[in-house]
Amino acid sequence: MANDNPSRPTLLRVEVAYARADRQVIVPVELPEGATLEQAIIASRLLEQFPELSLSSLKVGVFGKLGKLSAALRTGDRVEIYRPLLADPKEVRKKRAAEGKRMRRGGGDLEPDGG
Amino acid sequence: MIVDIFSLGLLAAASGLLLGFAAVRFKVEGDPIVEQIDSILPQTQCGQCGYAGCRPYAEAIAAGEADINQCPPGGEGGVIALAELLGRDPKPLNPENGAEKPKMLAVIDEQNCIGCTLCLQACPVDAILGAAKHMHTVIARECTGCELCLAPCPVDCIDMLPVAQNIGTWKWSYPLSMPEPRRAAEQVAA
Numbered sequence: 001m002a003n004d005n006p007s008r009p010t011l012l013r014v015e016v017a018y019a020r021a022d023r024q025v026i027v028p029v030e031l032p033e034g035a036t037l038e039q040a041i042i043a044s045r046l047l048e049q050f051p052e053l054s055l056s057s058l059k060v061g062v063f064g065k066l067g068k069l070s071a072a073l074r075t076g077d078r079v080e081i082y083r084p085l086l087a088d089p090k091e092v093r094k095k096r097a098a099e100g101k102r103m104r105r106g107g108g109d110l111e112p113d114g115g
Numbered sequence: 116m117i118v119d120i121f122s123l124g125l126l127a128a129a130s131g132l133l134l135g136f137a138a139v140r141f142k143v144e145g146d147p148i149v150e151q152i153d154s155i156l157p158q159t160q161c162g163q164c165g166y167a168g169c170r171p172y173a174e175a176i177a178a179g180e181a182d183i184n185q186c187p188p189g190g191e192g193g194v195i196a197l198a199e200l201l202g203r204d205p206k207p208l209n210p211e212n213g214a215e216k217p218k219m220l221a222v223i224d225e226q227n228c229i230g231c232t233l234c235l236q237a238c239p240v241d242a243i244l245g246a247a248k249h250m251h252t253v254i255a256r257e258c259t260g261c262e263l264c265l266a267p268c269p270v271d272c273i274d275m276l277p278v279a280q281n282i283g284t285w286k287w288s289y290p291l292s293m294p295e296p297r298r299a300a301e302q303v304a305a
Contacts (some may be wrong), residue, residue: 017244017254018244019244019252019253019254020252021222021223021225021252024244024252024253024254024255024256026254026256059246059249061246063241064232064235064236064244064245064246065246066246066247066249078241080244080245080246082244082245082246082249082250083249083250083252084249084250085228085229085230085248085249085250086225086226086228086250087225087226087227087228087229089229089230089231089248092227092229092270093229093270096270101271
């Protein structure tokens with residue numbers, strides 16, 4: 001019904017989020033229908049706030065699922081900007097195995113007869 | 116005489132119409148007592164009460180299936196507020212559900228996070244930001260301290276830290292008697 005009136009295009013309400021250990025920001029933005037993740041990120045002005053971010057190298061997604069900058073948004077989405085891991089998952093697992101700690105369910109490897 | 120009967124009759128008819136209109140116009144959607152109970156509960160969605168979240172617990176209290184002392188995050192204050200609302204006697208927290216603790220915040224050890232997404236899936240309030248093979252970070256303002264992310268972490272990289280109270284972290288203490296001001300306060304903080 002809202003689409004019937006061309007003079008009032010429907011707006012997408014989304015949030016753009018970026019989190020560091022020391023500071024987490026969630027910016028609500030409104031965009032015209034059909035907008036992409038990239039447009040939401042530009043509209044959020046997070047790139048200006050966090051100089052370590054650059055649009056060309058961003059890893060982004062929506063609610064924990066990696067996505068493309070060119071993907072279309074849906075209202076209610078939380079566009080998220082991700083940071084790389086600091087640890088190498090294989091090394092962390094090896095270290096835990098060496099310390100005799102057991103990897104738990106979902107973590108991948110269980111020790112042969114640990115625990 | 117006729118005038119009296121007529122005028123009183125008219126008055127009755129007018130009142131009836133007004134009441135009838137009000138009943139339709141101001142019809143209450145849903146059960147207001149559930150809303151009131153839910154507004155007292157701390158919205159940690161931790162499940163310590165034995166229900167999937169605060170709202171289901173509120174519904175269970177309203178239906179008489181659950182007692183009012185099953186919410187450790189709400190603490191004694193929460194039990195007292197529920198008792199007042201429902202006209203019952205306050206009672207101590209049920210130790211089976213856990214003990215009252217100061218508000219905690221989940222913090223991820225970035226040196227050990229392997230980006231497995233298990234904590235993301237466990238978080239009932241979407242307070243963890245991350246994706247597969249990318250750093251996971253707790254959004255402090257959203258974290259309710261429910262501890263549900265601790266158990267799934269395969270590398271034990273999540274710690275619960277007490278929240279230091281300052282102007283940045285202060286919130287209306289639960290139970291809330293005034294949900295509206297809290298909303299306003301959160302908007303300002305955002």
